Amino acid sequence: MTPILGAEGQKVNWVNYKTGVKHLFFRMDVDNKKAFIAIEMAHPDAGIRSLMFEQFLQYKMVLESELAEEWVWHEQCYDNYGKETARIYMELSDVSIFRRDDWPSLISFFKPRIIALDSFWSDAQYGFELFK
Template sequence: MFTREEASRLRQEFWTTFGLYMKPVLSVDYMRVNWINYNTRLKDVYFRMDTGRKAATIAITMEHSDPGIRELFFEQFLELKTMLHTELGEEWEWQEHYTTESGKVISRIYKELPKTSVFNKDKWPELISFFKPRIIALDRFWDTARYAFDALT
C-alpha cells in the first residue's frame, strides 16, 4: 500500500515517462502535440488517459454542464461512430450518462485495460503500449471529425 504522496509521485513519474516517450511523435498534421493533455479545441470535449490501481482507461469525454449540449455532442459522436471505430481498429464502450467519482455527470466513449496498475512499474510498458496507438488514432480521427462539431459551438 502506498501513501497518498507516494501514489502521487508514481503517477507523476509515469506520465512524465509517457510524455518523454511520446515527445518525438508528431500529430497527423506534423505538429508537436502535448499527448497527455491533448487539446481538442472544443470546449468541454477531452481526450483523457487515466491509470489507477486496477485498470487503465482512455476516453473521449463530453463534460459540458448543460445536459442538452452534452447530448448534442454525444449524438454527433454517434454519427461518427463507424469512422471512429475504423480509425481505432476496435470498438469502444459508449456511455451517454456516466457519473464520475466526484459526482459529475458526463458522457464518454472509452476503452479500458483491466488488471493493470500504474503502481507496478513492471506494467508501465503495457500501459504505454495501450495508450500510445489509441491516442495517435484519436488524433487521426479528430483531424477530420472536429469539423462535424463546428455547427454545435
C-alpha cells in the same frame, strides 16, 4: 510520446490533448487497478452534451475504423467527482501504475489509441465546430 507529431504534423501535448472544443476532452488515466482512455463530453448543459454524443454517433463507424476496435459508449455516466458526463472509452484492467512490470503494457495500451484518436480528430473536428 513527445517526439511523435500529430496527424497534421504539429507537436502535440499527448497527456493534455487539446480538442479545441470546450467541455470535450480526450482523457487517459491509470490507477492501481485499471487504465482507461476516453472521449469525455462534460458540458454542464445536458442537452448540449446529448447533442455532442449524438454527433459522435454519426462518426461511430469512422472512429471505430480508425481505432480498429469497438469502444464502450455511455451517453450518461459520472466522473470521479460525481459530475454527469457522456463517455466513449476503452479500459484495460488488472494493471497498476505502481507496478513497473505493467508500464510496457500501459504504453502499448495508450500510445496507439491516442494516436488513432488524433488521426480521427484531425478530420472529425470540423463536424464539432458548432460546439466551440
